[in-house]
Amino acid sequence: MTVLVKAWELGAAISESQELKDVRTAEEAMFKDTDSRSLIEEFEQFRQELESMARQGVKPTSEKQNLFNEVRVRMNANALICDFMEAQERFNKILYQVNQILNQAITGSTGCNVEGCASCGGGCEE
Numbered sequence: 001m002t003v004l005v006k007a008w009e010l011g012a013a014i015s016e017s018q019e020l021k022d023v024r025t026a027e028e029a030m031f032k033d034t035d036s037r038s039l040i041e042e043f044e045q046f047r048q049e050l051e052s053m054a055r056q057g058v059k060p061t062s063e064k065q066n067l068f069n070e071v072r073v074r075m076n077a078n079a080l081i082c083d084f085m086e087a088q089e090r091f092n093k094i095l096y097q098v099n100q101i102l103n104q105a106i107t108g109s110t111g112c113n114v115e116g117c118a119s120c121g122g123g124c125e126e
Contacts, residue, residue, distance in 0.1 A: 026084040028039040036081050039074055
């Protein structure tokens with residue numbers, strides 16, 4: 001098989017993973033909830049504004065920074081947002097592990113074997 005076919009198979013396996021299904025379920029629940037959706041929109045608005053200010057070399061006022069931090073605190077207290085973020089973190093961990101395994105296979109690194117990486121949580125060293 002060619003490398004591209006194997007890459008397609010890997011992508012298909014990842015798309016069927018429980019971790020990705022969990023992300024999609026949590027995301028759907030989060031966006032269906034009006035409070036969660038409003039918090040996310042408010043957060044994004046603040047984030048974009050602060051990034052724009054940073055690009056222009058303008059330091060945000062302490063009031064604006066405090067408001068942004070308050071939105072983050074409210075997001076961290078929202079169960080649906082937390083569920084999504086935790087599911088996203090688990091999925092990202094899988095992608096990290098896949099990348100580590102690919103890197104080891106390409107470089108010939110002997111950090112650990114495939115079975116070890118699958119069980120260790122991605123803490124492989126090169």
